[in-house]
Each structure stands twice: as structure tokens, then as C-alpha cells.
Amino acid sequence: MSVAADPALAADGRRERRFFLSLSLPALFIVGLAAILPLLWIVRQSFLTTAGQYSVGNYEKVLSSGLTWSALATTLELSLGTLVVCIILGIPLALALASTRPRVANVLMAFVMLPLWTSILVRTYGWLVLLRRDGLINAALTGSGLTAEPLPLVYNFTGTLIGMVHYMLPLFLLPVYAAMRDIDTNLTRAAASMGATLGQVIRTVILPLSAGGIFSGSILVFIYTIGFFITPAVLGGGKVNPLSIRIERTLSTFQDWGSASVLGILLLVLMALIAVMFLTARRLMAHNKMGAAHA
Amino acid sequence: MKSLPITIDSVRKAYGSYVALDDVSLDIRAGEFLTLLGPSGSGKTTLLMALAGFVRPDSGKLLLGDRDITRLAPNKREIGIVFQNYALFPHMNVLANVEYPLALRRRRKAEARQRALDALARVKLDGLSERGIGELSGGQRQRVALARAIVFEPRVMLMDEPLSALDKNLRETMQYEIRRLHDDLGITTIYVTHDQREALTMSDRIAVMNSGRIQQIDAPQHIYDRPSTRFVAEFMGEANIIAPGLARRIDGADAPRETLMIRAESLHLDASLAGRDGVALDGTLRAKAFRGENWLLTLALDGGQEILVCIPAALAGGCVELAASQRVTVYAPAQKVHVLPGAMA
Amino acid sequence: MLEAYPDNRLARVALWGFAALVMAFLILPTLVVVPLSFSASDLLEFPPRAYSLRWYENFFGSATWMDALRTSLILGTLTAAIAVPLALLACISTNRLGGRAAATIQGVLLTPSIVPGILLAIGLFFVLAAQGLVGTLFGVLVGHVVLAIPVACIVLVPALARFDWNQVQAARSLGADWARAIGGIIVPQLRISLLSATLMAFLTSLDESVISIFVASGRNSTLPKLMFLSLRDQIDPTIATISTLWTAIVVAVILIVTLRQKS
Numbered sequence: 001m002s003v004a005a006d007p008a009l010a011a012d013g014r015r016e017r018r019f020f021l022s023l024s025l026p027a028l029f030i031v032g033l034a035a036i037l038p039l040l041w042i043v044r045q046s047f048l049t050t051a052g053q054y055s056v057g058n059y060e061k062v063l064s065s066g067l068t069w070s071a072l073a074t075t076l077e078l079s080l081g082t083l084v085v086c087i088i089l090g091i092p093l094a095l096a097l098a099s100t101r102p103r104v105a106n107v108l109m110a111f112v113m114l115p116l117w118t119s120i121l122v123r124t125y126g127w128l129v130l131l132r133r134d135g136l137i138n139a140a141l142t143g144s145g146l147t148a149e150p151l152p153l154v155y156n157f158t159g160t161l162i163g164m165v166h167y168m169l170p171l172f173l174l175p176v177y178a179a180m181r182d183i184d185t186n187l188t189r190a191a192a193s194m195g196a197t198l199g200q201v202i203r204t205v206i207l208p209l210s211a212g213g214i215f216s217g218s219i220l221v222f223i224y225t226i227g228f229f230i231t232p233a234v235l236g237g238g239k240v241n242p243l244s245i246r247i248e249r250t251l252s253t254f255q256d257w258g259s260a261s262v263l264g265i266l267l268l269v270l271m272a273l274i275a276v277m278f279l280t281a282r283r284l285m286a287h288n289k290m291g292a293a294h295a
Numbered sequence: 296m297k298s299l300p301i302t303i304d305s306v307r308k309a310y311g312s313y314v315a316l317d318d319v320s321l322d323i324r325a326g327e328f329l330t331l332l333g334p335s336g337s338g339k340t341t342l343l344m345a346l347a348g349f350v351r352p353d354s355g356k357l358l359l360g361d362r363d364i365t366r367l368a369p370n371k372r373e374i375g376i377v378f379q380n381y382a383l384f385p386h387m388n389v390l391a392n393v394e395y396p397l398a399l400r401r402r403r404k405a406e407a408r409q410r411a412l413d414a415l416a417r418v419k420l421d422g423l424s425e426r427g428i429g430e431l432s433g434g435q436r437q438r439v440a441l442a443r444a445i446v447f448e449p450r451v452m453l454m455d456e457p458l459s460a461l462d463k464n465l466r467e468t469m470q471y472e473i474r475r476l477h478d479d480l481g482i483t484t485i486y487v488t489h490d491q492r493e494a495l496t497m498s499d500r501i502a503v504m505n506s507g508r509i510q511q512i513d514a515p516q517h518i519y520d521r522p523s524t525r526f527v528a529e530f531m532g533e534a535n536i537i538a539p540g541l542a543r544r545i546d547g548a549d550a551p552r553e554t555l556m557i558r559a560e561s562l563h564l565d566a567s568l569a570g571r572d573g574v575a576l577d578g579t580l581r582a583k584a585f586r587g588e589n590w591l592l593t594l595a596l597d598g599g600q601e602i603l604v605c606i607p608a609a610l611a612g613g614c615v616e617l618a619a620s621q622r623v624t625v626y627a628p629a630q631k632v633h634v635l636p637g638a639m640a
Numbered sequence: 641m642l643e644a645y646p647d648n649r650l651a652r653v654a655l656w657g658f659a660a661l662v663m664a665f666l667i668l669p670t671l672v673v674v675p676l677s678f679s680a681s682d683l684l685e686f687p688p689r690a691y692s693l694r695w696y697e698n699f700f701g702s703a704t705w706m707d708a709l710r711t712s713l714i715l716g717t718l719t720a721a722i723a724v725p726l727a728l729l730a731c732i733s734t735n736r737l738g739g740r741a742a743a744t745i746q747g748v749l750l751t752p753s754i755v756p757g758i759l760l761a762i763g764l765f766f767v768l769a770a771q772g773l774v775g776t777l778f779g780v781l782v783g784h785v786v787l788a789i790p791v792a793c794i795v796l797v798p799a800l801a802r803f804d805w806n807q808v809q810a811a812r813s814l815g816a817d818w819a820r821a822i823g824g825i826i827v828p829q830l831r832i833s834l835l836s837a838t839l840m841a842f843l844t845s846l847d848e849s850v851i852s853i854f855v856a857s858g859r860n861s862t863l864p865k866l867m868f869l870s871l872r873d874q875i876d877p878t879i880a881t882i883s884t885l886w887t888a889i890v891v892a893v894i895l896i897v898t899l900r901q902k903s
Contacts, residue, residue, distance in 0.1 A: 006354040012366055013351050019818075023733035024745045027726040027789055034782035035752040038763025045766055089662045096659035108663070110894075115666055117890045119847045121867040122883040126669025128875055129676060129684055136672060136686050169666060198645045227756020229850050234871050244758045251762060251854075261766075264759050271756070349809050369812040382810035386828040396814035447814065 039268075046261035058258035067246065068263065075242040075270070077157075078232070079225040082164045086172040086221055089165070091214070094173055095206065098180035109177070116170045124234045127163050128154060131235075155237025163231040168224060172217040179213025180206065211285070219278050226271055243267045298483045299360040299450040300325040301346070306355030308341055315341040316352065317507035323485060328477050330486045330494040333504035334530070339487045342504070343453050346485065348372050359451060375444030375482075377454040381436050383428045389415070389439050390424040396447040414446040415439075417476065434465045441473070445480065452477075452484045458493065470497055491531050495519060503527045521633050522556060528635065533559035535602040536635065542574040545626060550574070553634045559591070559605035561631035564613055569626035576602065580621050583614065590614045594623055670887050677880035684875060695881045705866065705878070711856075712846055712863040715777065719784040719845035720838045726785075727792035727837065728830075732822065735800045746793070753790040757850035760786075765854045775857040783851035788841035795840060799833035800826075839893065 047054045062068050093112075097105045115123055130136045131154035138150035153159055183206060191201045207214075229244040236245070243263055251260040301323040308316040316338050323329045331339035344350040346357060348369030357365045364372055383392050393414055397407035415424055418438040423431070431439065437457060444452060457473070458466045474497050477484050488494055494501045495515045502512040503526075511523040522528035525536055537555040544550055545566060551574070562576070563569055578594040581601065590611045592604040604625050606614055617623065645651070672686070677695055679688035699705050730749060734742035752760060760783065768779040803826065811821045827834065849864035856862050863882070870876055 004354065006352070008366060009351055009353065016351070017737070020733045020736045021741065023729040024749075027730035027749055028745065030722075030726065030782060031749055031752060031786050031789060034764060034767075034786040035755070035760060036748070038760060038767050039755065040763075041766045041770075042759065042763045089665070092655060093659045093662045096655050111663060112666055114891070115670060117843070117894065118670055118887050119849075119864065119867075119883075121849060121864055121871065121879075122673070122886050123669050125867075125871060125875075125879050125883055126671075126673050128871065129672050129686070129880075130669060132684070132875075134684075139686070166666065166669065169662075192645065198648050198651050201645075223754060227758050229756075229758045230868065234868070244756065247758055247762060248854075251765075257766065260762060264762055267756060267759060347809070347813055349812075368817075369809070370815050370817055372813070373815075374813060376810065376813040378806050378810055380804065380806060382804065382806035384807060384811075384825060384829075386831075395811070399815040399820065443810075443814065 042261045042264045045257050046265055048258055050256075050258065058262045062259050062262040062266070067241075068266070071241050071243045071246040071263075072266070072270070074240060075226060075244075075267075078160060078164060078228070078240075078242055079222055081161050082168050082225045083218055083221045085161065085165045086169055086217070087214070090169055090172045090176055090217070091207075094176040094180050094210075095202070097177055098183075105181075112173060113170050115166065120167060120230050121234075123166060124163055124231060127159065127166065127235060131159050131162065154235055155239060157236075157240050159235040159237070160232045160240045163235040164225055164228055167228075167231065168221050171220050171224065175213040175216040175220070176210060177213070179210035183209045215278075215282060215285070222274050222278070223271070226274065227267060243270070297450070298326045298481055300327075301451060301483060301485070302356070302358035303342070303346070304356040304358065306342070306345060306352045306357065308338075308345065308350060308352050314507050316345070319355075319507070319509055321502060321509060321512065323483060325483055326481045328474065328484045328486065328497060328499045330488060330498040330501045331504055332488060332491060332494040332501050332530075334489055336506075337504040338507040339489075339504045340455055341507075343455055343485060343487050346451075347374060347376050347453055373447070373449050373451075375447070375449035375452040377437075377440045377444050377452070377457045379455045379457065379459060381440040381457075383436055383439055383443070385428045387428070388424070389420070389426050389428070389431070392428065392439055393424075393442045393446050396443065400447065411442070411446055414442040417445070417479075418442045418472075433461050434469065437461065437469060441476065445476070445482070450483065452482050454484065454486045456488055457486075458488075459490075466493070473497065495531075503530060505530075519558075520631070523636060525556075525635060528556045528633075533603050533605060535559060535562075537576070537596075537602065538598070538600060541596050541598055541600065542576055542632075545569060545573050545575050546571040548572075551632070551634065556633040556635050557602075557627045557631060559603040560589075560607075561627045562602075562604040562606075562625040563610070563627070564604075564606060564623070564625060565610070566624075566626045568610075569628045572629040573626050574629070574632050575624055575626050577622070577624050578602070580617055580619055580623050582619070583617060585614075592617070592623070594625065670883075673880040673883040674887070676877055677884040679877055679880075682877075684877065695877045699878050699881045702878075705863075705882075707859050708861050708863045708866040711777070711860055715780060715784060715862060716842040716845040718781055719788050720841040722781075723785045723788035723841045724792050724834060724838050727789050727796055727841075728827075728834065730789070731793055731796040731800050732826065734797070746797070749793055750790045752786040757787075757848075761851045761854040764851060768855060774855060775860060777856075777860050779855045780852055780860065780862065783855060784845040784848055787848060787851070788844045791840050791844050792837040795833050795837040796830070799830050803829060836897070839897070843890075 046058055049055050049057055097108055133150045141147045142150055187205055188201050191205050227244050232240045232242055232245050247260050247263045250256050250263060303319055303321040306316050306319045319342060331342060333339045341350055345352050356363060390411055393411040394407045397410060415421060418441045420438050458469050470493060498515055500512060501515055501518045503510045505526050511518060511527045519531050522531060528534040535557045539552050539554055542550055542555055576596055578596040581595050582593040584591045589608055590606045594602050594604055596602060675687055678691045680690035680692035681688060734745050764783050768774045773779045807825050808821045811825045849868055852862040852865040853868055856865055867879055870879060
């Protein structure tokens with residue numbers, strides 16, 4: 001018994017919808033111009049030879065070069081390394097912060113978030129000062145007699161990793177801390193009343209209930225670190241060459257736009273693969289949880 | 296101020312497969328106070344928002360006077376609206392809120408101020424014009440919302456459950472004041488509520504809505520005493536719907552063969568209160584409860600159907616002694632026995 | 641969370657000791673540059689043997705640094721002035737549209753914050769090169785605007801979700817057209833969120849280095865680009881002065897914002 005809709009009124013409805021859509025247009029236009037178009041341009045450029053012809057030559061050249069594969073390996077090592085260190089440092093810190101009174105925790109969180117507000121170059125510079133051969137940390141180490149020789153802490157993989165962990169840790173901490181804050185205190189009390197030791201409570205109650213936050217934090221670490229440029233460029237001292245650095249060098253030093261584009265696409269593919277991996281992992285986790293609930 | 300009649304002609308609105316307004320037609324007279332009454336989800340707010348211009352009907356027509364406003368933008372309709380949560384602008388003080396519609400109409404500053412102050416005086420808020428919205432009580436906010444809705448002299452006023460956020464005493468005061476304001480201004484008003492007592496108290500006419508349709512539209516007393524459907528009967532108060540054949544005439548004449556509706560408070564224990572042409576119902580007492588101003592008895596009629604009987608405390612001398620399982624006969628005067636048209640018990 | 645174990649003092653001390661070390665790790669690099677900026681020496685000695693303001697004089701007296709500072713401030717201001725209104729309109733649009741259309745629009749607008757900066761930078765470089773616009777302020781500006789739009793949206797989307805849309809309907813019923821409803825009702829009520837979106841858009845631009853490195857040049861070099869180049873080539877205490885000023889300003893802004901929110 002449906003009554004035919006009045007066409008004039010339906011047209012008014014579409015017009016209103018178009019009006020609201022049009023409010024997005026300026027933002028969409030500039031994002032299309034300055035983000036989507038450039039990404040498409042990279043795809044186009046990757047098929048262009050220096051002579052301006054379309055070919056897959058750039059791909060053959062880049063994919064057959066050992067430098068590409070070692071850059072890929074370095075990229076993954078840096079991301080994975082950053083993630084591991086963030087987990088080791090971040091989870092206990094989140095646990096400590098989540099177990100204090102909210103007022104104290106808020107003040108401490110403000111300190112933890114301070115690096116997030118300062119320029120990445122400011123922080124990188126701070127690490128240079130600390131980690132150099134004659135820097136503060138080496139001075140302390142040799143001065144106290146812990147080591148005879150200054151340790152090579154910067155312009156290498158170690159220095160790059162330290163810089164990246166320092167950048168990512170606050171971002172990793174945020175979702176983990178939020179997840180732990182949300183855990184009902186009575187749950188740990190209940191576990192304790194049933195005889196669980198502190199270690200058991202952490203393992204069987206706190207970590208499983210903050211898994212979602214740890215997961216989000218890990219995604220964040222991967223998304224950010226996979227394309228990190230400034231930190232390896234400054235703290236790597238030319239010896240640490242992930243994909244981002246290879247892209248820059250191929251472009252600036254060798255003026256090889258085509259190969260740089262291929263490397264860029266490689267980076268995008270890598271990101272997409274990791275995203276798919278994480279999404280699959282999350283689906284499996286959710287599935288397991290349901291299975292556990294049924295058992 | 297000349298107020299206008301409203302015509303709602305076959306208005307339909309569906310959200311996917313959910314029909315919010317199912318071919319609603321309604322004529323509201325100029326200067327009338329009409330209440331849309333219904334449970335939540337009955338379509339009453341959708342209908343109000345369609346009149347305001349925030350819900351676009353799928354088909355049908357809305358007329359203000361003889362002007363078709365179906366496709367008119369909300370800001371061109373000249374309709375005063377009081378929203379459920381008042382929707383006062385928290386970044387403006389009381390005066391600025393009330394002046395706002397006049398400022399939009401580019402009235403001169405001094406004139407706008409004077410009219411805003413007049414409107415505030417009308418709702419008894421003189422002296423609070425410089426207050427922030429956050430400093431007002433619920434009742435005061437309600438009054439600001441009223442002042443803002445009338446200050447630009449709209450021809451029609453819509454109110455969407457304006458009193459639902461207030462406590463009981465304040466609600467009763469405001470019911471009276473809103474009605475008085477309506478009578479002073481003579482402005483056509485459509486008032487939405489789910490509170491049947493509020494509807495009965497305030498309205499010239501009530502339109503009862505359910506599942507997107509208007510069930511009945513009539514004066515409050517008629518709606519209460521002569522409901523046209525079982526839904527209206529039960530929504531308006533404690534109603535006993537009595538299956539055919541369960542009631543007998545007191546004077547022994549033929550019992551009515553239709554489904555009857557008798558309100559709980561129309562039933563008496565004393566046959567003399569009903570008159571000879573009234574009806575009697577026989578049953579056993581299931582439960583009784585003292586409710587302060589009255590007693591509530593639950594009776595199981597012969598045949599199993601349960602009915603509610605409400606006896607005013609002043610007339611309830613015999614109630615205290617009544618014991619469960621005791622035989623009881625209750626009586627209703629003929630003019631309080633309503634035949635439900637076409638209803639199946 | 642651990643108060644169920646009041647007696648487990650060892651675990652508590654160990655946890656807090658570790659937490660303190662991690663917090664020191666986070667804060668140390670920002671603090672260590674402060675004394676260096678007041679050093680009188682050309683070397684990066686720590687602690688400095690003598691103090692002076694020579695590196696501040698060096699920074700403020702250098703035409704190159706001052707050009708970069710001016711460029712960065714202009715860019716930051718323009719970025720915020722363009723990105724925040726665009727983000728506000730887009731967020732109103734997605735708030736009203738809802739459903740798949742809104743999700744798609746938000747997805748597109750968030751792309752720049754997910755794609756690695758280096759890719760945006762080289763892609764933008766290619767596009768600008770094709771138009772002969774590399775090295776212009778315009779090139780860096782559009783890059784910064786697309787990075788700032790998602791940042792502003794992150795602030796504005798929840799603010800609009802909290803906003804009572806009845807207010808707009810009330811304004812409309814009282815006679816306001818869309819422009820007045822947005823300008824007179826939405827904007828004033830979201831002013832705190834808009835302010836913080838503006839601040840964050842400004843900071844996004846001020847802090848952005850990768851796009852600047854590839855796209856900005858000459859007198860249009862930004863402060864981060866110049867800092868990056870001087871960090872790569874040779875470490876100079878001038879950077880310590882910039883770092884100190886930067887941190888001081890950021891801390892001051894955060895303090896002012898939090899104190900104002902409290903009052």
C-alpha cells in the first residue's frame with residue numbers, strides 16, 4: 001500500500017543532500033589536488049623512462065637491485081625493533097600510570113606527552129647531543145669506568161632505533177594506557193581474592209583486557225615507522241638506509257624519478273600488506289575470543 | 296495578531312520500511328490549542344517536525360492558512376517552535392536569545408530590545424534579561440524558550456514536549472501558564488506530549504496518534520469518555536474493556552451485546568449510585584490496594600476476565616472489610632458505559 | 641589497579657623504578673638542549689664551561705634563520721586559516737550525511753595522515769615540478785593544508801557529535817539561513833574546539849619537515865628544513881637555541897590552554 005512519493009519533495013530531499021555534500025567539496029578538492037593526485041602521479045612516474053616512454057624498466061631495475069632488498073629489510077627491522085622496544089618499555093609504564101590516582105596520572109601523562117608537542121627535529125637534536133662519541137651518555141659511561149672506550153651509539157642502527165622509539169613511545173602509550181584505565185578495579189580485586197598472585201593478575205586479567213589497546217598502539221607504530229625519514233636521515237648517519245632514505249637518495253642524488261617512484265610504490269605495497277596482516281590478526285583474535293566464550 | 300488555521304493533507308513519511316506518518320490528515324482551526332498525544336514512536340514528533348520544515352514528507356501537503364508550505368525552507372515559515380530541550384543558545388544571554396529572531400529580521404536595535412523585553416515580561420521573566428543561559432533554572436529556561444518563540448509574532452506555535460524536563464509541580468504551573476499565554480495571544484498552537492493528563496488539562500482538542508496514524512481527534516472529554524478505539528481507551532486512563540455478554544442491566548432489561556468500555560472510576564459498589572438503567576458486573580475479588588485518595592480493586596468476572604475498580608476513599612466504607620475470593624458486584628451508570636465501535640474483545 | 645596487593649612492595653618499587661627510567665628517557669632529550677643553548681663555546685660541551693647568549697644573538701641576527709622563521713610562521717598561519725574552515729565545513733557535511741557517504745569522505749580526508757610523508761612529499765614534488773611550482777610557498781602550503789585537515793577533523797568530529805543540532809533547527813525556525821546558522825550558532829559554540837584545531841593545524845605546519853625538505857627552497861625554506869640541513873651537515877648550538885625556544889613556547893601554550901580550561 002505504498003503511496004507514490006511526491007517527485008517535487010523527493011527532488012527537494014536530493015537537493016538538501018547535495019547541499020551537505022557540497023560542504024565537503026573544498027576539503028575534498030584540496031586533498032585530491034595535494035594528496036591523491038600526487039600519489040597517482042607516483043604510479044605514472046614509476047612507468048616513465050628518463051626519455052619519457054612508458055615501460056616497466058624502472059621496476060626491473062629497482063627490483064633486481066640488492067640495495068632495494070636490503071632497504072626493505074632495514075625498514076622492517078626498524079619497524080619491528082621499534083615495536084618490540086615500545087612494548088617492553090610502554091606496557092610497564094602504562095601499568096604504573098594506570099595504577100595511580102587519576103590526578104597524579106594526568107600530570108605524569110602530560111610529561112609523557114610533552115615530546116609529542118615538540119618538533120621531531122628538536123628531539124633528534126637532543127639525541128645527537130646525548131649519544132655522540134663525546135656526548136653526555138658516553139661521558140657518563142667512561143667517566144664512571146663502566147666502559148673503557150666510548151660506545152658507538154649514534155650514526156648507526158642503534159641510534160636510529162633510539163630516536164624512533166622515542167618518537168613512537170608516547171603514541172603507543174596512549175591507547176594502551178586508555179585501555180588499562182578502563183579496566184574495572186574490582187576485577188583485579190576479585191582475582192586477588194581468589195588467590196591470584198600479582199604476576200598472575202597481570203598475565204590473566206590486565207594484559208588480556210588491554211589487548212585491544214596494545215593492538216591499536218602496535219598498528220600506530222607500524223603505520224608511522226614504515227615511512228620514517230627524518231630520524232634515520234639524521235641519526236643513521238648514512239649507514240642506515242630504509243626505503244624512505246633510498247627514495248630520497250634516488251631522487252636527490254641520482255635524479256632518478258622513475259626508480260624513486262617504484263620504491264615509493266614498494267613502500268605503499270608494504271603498508272597495505274601490513275594493514276591486511278593486522279586486520280586479519282584482529283579478526284582471528286575476535287574469533288578466538290568468541291571461541292573461548294563458548295568453551 | 297491574526298492567527299492562521301493549519302491543514303495537514305494526506306502526509307506520509309517513511310524511513311526505509313518503517314512508516315513514521317501513514318497518510319495523516321488533520322485540520323487545525325485558527326487560534327485553536329491542539330495536542331498531539333501518543334506513545335513514543337507514534338509519529339507525533341515527526342508530524343510536528345514536518346510542520347516545522349525539519350522533516351520532509353514523502354507526499355502530502357501542509358497548508359498555513361491557504362499558503363502551501365510543504366516545500367518552504369524552515370527559516371521562511373514564520374512558525375514559533377519550543378523544542379523539547381529548549382535549544383537556547385548558550386553563547387548568548389537571555390536578552391540576546393530573545394532578540395535573535397528580530398536581529399535576523401533586521402529590526403532596529405531599540406525596537407528589537409523593547410519587543411524582547413515585552414516578550415520576557417509576558418512570560419514573567421522581567422529582570423533576568425542579562426543572565427546567562429547556564430544560570431537559569433529549568434522553569435526559567437522554559438520561559439525564555441517561550442519568549443523567543445513568540446517574540447517575532449509567528450502565526451503558529453509548535454511545542455515538542457516542552458514540559459518533559461520539569462518536575463511535577465513546576466509542570467502543572469507551566470501547563471497553566473502556557474495555556475494562558477495561548478489565550479492571551481490567540482495563536483494557533485500544536486502541542487506534542489505523551490502525558491494524557493497534560494493533554495486533557497490543556498487542550499481544546501486532542502489528536503491521539505499511534506503507529507503513524509491519527510486514531511481519534513476530539514475534545515478532551517469526548518476522547519476520555521467516548522474513545523473510538525481500544526488503543527485510545529487504554530492510553531487515556533484505566534479502562535476496562537468488557538467482552539460482550541459479561542455485563543447485565545440492573546433493571547433486568549436485555550444486556551448490551553457489544554464490547555463495552557467502562558473506566559475504573561465509573562464503577563461503584565453501591566447500586567444506588569448507578570441508577571436503574573445502569574449495568575452490573577459480577578465477580579470475585581482478586582486483590583485490593585489502598586492508594587491514598589482511592590482504593591483499587593481487582594475483580595475476576597465470571598468467565599475469567601479481570602477488571603479494575605477504583606473507589607474514591609470517601610465512598611469506600613465497605614472496602615476495608617472486603618476479603619479475597621469474596622463475591623462482589625459492581626455497578627456503572629448508563630452514561631458512563633461506552634460502546635466501543637467495532638472493537639473485538 | 642595494583643592496590644589489591646598492598647604488601648607487594650618489591651614489585652611496586654621495581655615497576656615505579658622502571659617507569660621513572662622510561663619517563664626520563666622521554667623527557668631527557670628535550671631538556672638536555674636547554675643548557676647547551678646558553679653555552680659560550682663553539683663545542684657541544686656538557687655542562688658548558690661558560691654561559692652566554694651568543695647563540696641566541698646568532699639565531700636572531702642571521703638573515704637566513706630569520707627568513708626561515710618568517711616563512712614558517714606565515715605558512716603556519718595560512719595553513720590554519722585555510723585548513724580549519726575547510727575541515728569545519730567537511731565535518732558539518734559528514735555529521736549531517738552520516739552513513740557510507742560520511743565514512744567515504746572522512747576516509748579520503750584522513751588519507752594524508754596515513755600515507756608516509758615521504759610519499760606525499762615526492763608525489764607533490766612531481767606534480768609541482770610539472771607545473772613549475774617547486775620552491776614556491778604555494779607548493780608547501782597545499783601540502784601543509786592537506787596534512788592539517790585530518791588533524792583539525794580529529795578535533796572537530798567529536799565536537800560536532802556533542803553539539804546539539806536542535807540549536808541549528810531552533811535558529812532556522814527563528815529565521816536564520818544556513819550561513820547565519822553556521823556562522824552565528826555553530827562557530828561560536830565550537831569556539832574552544834575551533835581554537836584548539838587552529839592551534840594544532842598551526843603546529844602541524846610549523847613542525848612539518850619532510851614536504852618542506854622536498855618542495856621548499858631558497859627564501860621559501862622553512863625552519864624545519866633549515867634545521868634538518870644544518871643537523872645533517874654540522875651540529876651547531878644555534879639549533880639548541882631554536883629547540884629551547886620551541887620547547888618553551890610549546891610548554892607555555894599548553895600551560896595557558898590548560899589553565900584557561902580550568903578557570
